[in-house]
Amino acid sequence: MAERVYIVDEDRGCAASIARTLEAAGYWAFTYPTPDAFAQLAADRPPGWLLMDVGGPGAERIGAIRALRERGYDWPMIAMCAVPDLPLAARSLHAGARDVIVKPFTPGELIEMLRAAAALLD
Secondary structure, eight states: OTTEEEEEOSOHHHHHHHHHHHHHTTOEEEEESSHHHHHHHSTTSOOOEEEEESSOSSSOHHHHHHHHHHTTOOSOEEEEESSOOHHHHHHHHHHTOSEEEESSOOHHHHHHHHHHHHHHHO
């Protein structure tokens, strides 16, 4: 299931950079600017990982995690945030994220996090 990674980040440059990193590591990466765009366009996509920026502007992102879970997206999720924020990380985990990664992160950190989390699913 972890071959596909759906990236939700309003920063298109950051999302594109993450996608390139994941594709170079053998993943299929797809980007969406908002949780709503993901939910609308990904309905017909095969399951995969969801990598969501939870610190972005606009819709309250923790609520978006819950809303996606309620819509049936029980895919493994990793929350991203731009600053180390323990309360935000805790809320992300309580809402259903499997892990939290702080930007900027190295390609190796992201790949290792995906692999470690995938091992827990096997």
